[in-house]
Amino acid sequence: MDVQDIKFKTYFFVINLIGILIFLFAFVKINWDMWYFYFFWVLLFTFIEMKPISLNIKGKYSLSFPLSLAVLLIYGTWFCVIVSGLAIVIADAIAKRGWQKILFNCSQFSISILIAGTVYSKLSPPTNELFAINEHIIPFVAAAVTDIVVNFLLVEIIISLSNRIPLYSVIKMDWEMEALFLFSLAPVGLLMVILYTSEPWSTVLIVPLLLLAHNGFENYLRLRKQARTTIELLADVVDRRDPYTASHSSRVADYAVKIGNEMGLPYEQVEDLGMAGRVHDLGKIAITNDILQKPGRLSDAELRLMKTHPETGYKILYPLDIYKDLLSYVLCHHERMDGRGYPRGLTDHLIPLGARILAVADSFDAMTSDRPYRNAMSGEEAISELVNNSGKQFDPEVVDAFLKVWEKEKQTRGEENK
Numbered sequence: 001m002d003v004q005d006i007k008f009k010t011y012f013f014v015i016n017l018i019g020i021l022i023f024l025f026a027f028v029k030i031n032w033d034m035w036y037f038y039f040f041w042v043l044l045f046t047f048i049e050m051k052p053i054s055l056n057i058k059g060k061y062s063l064s065f066p067l068s069l070a071v072l073l074i075y076g077t078w079f080c081v082i083v084s085g086l087a088i089v090i091a092d093a094i095a096k097r098g099w100q101k102i103l104f105n106c107s108q109f110s111i112s113i114l115i116a117g118t119v120y121s122k123l124s125p126p127t128n129e130l131f132a133i134n135e136h137i138i139p140f141v142a143a144a145v146t147d148i149v150v151n152f153l154l155v156e157i158i159i160s161l162s163n164r165i166p167l168y169s170v171i172k173m174d175w176e177m178e179a180l181f182l183f184s185l186a187p188v189g190l191l192m193v194i195l196y197t198s199e200p201w202s203t204v205l206i207v208p209l210l211l212l213a214h215n216g217f218e219n220y221l222r223l224r225k226q227a228r229t230t231i232e233l234l235a236d237v238v239d240r241r242d243p244y245t246a247s248h249s250s251r252v253a254d255y256a257v258k259i260g261n262e263m264g265l266p267y268e269q270v271e272d273l274g275m276a277g278r279v280h281d282l283g284k285i286a287i288t289n290d291i292l293q294k295p296g297r298l299s300d301a302e303l304r305l306m307k308t309h310p311e312t313g314y315k316i317l318y319p320l321d322i323y324k325d326l327l328s329y330v331l332c333h334h335e336r337m338d339g340r341g342y343p344r345g346l347t348d349h350l351i352p353l354g355a356r357i358l359a360v361a362d363s364f365d366a367m368t369s370d371r372p373y374r375n376a377m378s379g380e381e382a383i384s385e386l387v388n389n390s391g392k393q394f395d396p397e398v399v400d401a402f403l404k405v406w407e408k409e410k411q412t413r414g415e416e417n418k
């Protein structure tokens with residue numbers, strides 16, 4: 001067990017211990033005469049919790065946030081801890097999420113609700129009214145922001161520790177999407193409280209609105225995923241048109257991700273490298289088979305046509321929002337440090353880092369694959385080609401990182417063969 005494992009286990013234990021204590025304390029504090037209220041809210045919460053949305057690759061998020069804000073303001077902190085805790089346990093158990101996830105989810109919710117509830121009660125004016133909008137709006141906003149930030153941080157820390165990714169990278173990647181998601185839902189919680197103050201039963205009218213929001217988010221995410229899958233399938237078709245380059249893009253993506261990780265790049269940039277690797281040669285879709293599959297060397301005219309593929313790929317990907325951060329990687333993956341590359345003849349650090357990484361990954365895979373006019377080089381031969389061209393064709397820092405990746409792979413293969 002290394003230091004990172006110890007950190008992860010300690011964090012997991014401490015958060016769960018605090019969460020369980022809060023939950024048990026809430027059991028003692030609340031008035032159980034109102035059990036039918038609990039039953040109703042737990043049922044509603046569970047229903048919403050069972051419809052999570054996958055915002056990113058790592059987690060699912062439910063629309064229960066405005067519900068928990070409303071319950072917090074109407075019934076108080078302890079009621080909210082019990083209702084949301086029970087709903088999470090039931091929904092996660094039905095989804096067969098495993099006891100560790102259930103325990104952590106329940107604990108981090110209890111902690112964030114307790115802190116948000118404390119902020120709300122400290123800032124609220126002493127008034128008999130449940131919710132006077134002018135007097136309670138600032139405490140409400142403060143409680144909502146506290147709940148979002150605490151919840152977000154507790155989850156991001158465990159993701160960072162379990163995946164061994166720096167915390168700032170995880171936060172940077174998730175913050176934009178989650179903030180948009182949760183802050184857009186906070187006013188729904190406010191609306192539920194306002195409805196409750198006029199007629200308690202009318203709060204349920206919000207449920208169809210939540211389901212509508214759920215469908216909207218899901219459709220948006222599904223479209224993003226479908227766009228990516230379609231583009232990657234097209235890239236695979238390009239790979240398969242040339243029997244010598246089958247699975248080339250997947251291997252380039254794999255090498256690029258490993259180099260990015262070795263260089264300690266932020267998580268989201270490594271993600272972009274993986275996506276860019278998969279589609280870097282997409283522009284070859286516009287190259288005819290007689291050129292793409294030509295068994296000999298290309299003529300000057302054919303070479304000129306072949307060299308249009310980075311720009312064609314760029315143009316295909318340009319309208320798609322999900323590729324906007326990696327367009328320049330695709331466009332510049334054949335640029336060289338000495339300026340003798342294409343399409344623009346850029347030099348040194350004018351070439352985006354992602355493109356310099358793709359160039360090394362792409363060249364290594366091309367050299368170690370069979371071609372119609374030559375047999376594949378061995379890994380060691382290809383490595384010495386990279387080293388010989390370091391500073392001329394390739395970025396020396398990227399080559400160094402790739403050498404370390406290669407050494408690690410060799411060690412792993414050696415251990416597997418033992």
Ligand SMILES: [Fe+2]
Nearest residue numbers: 280281333334
């Ligand atoms: Fe290419």
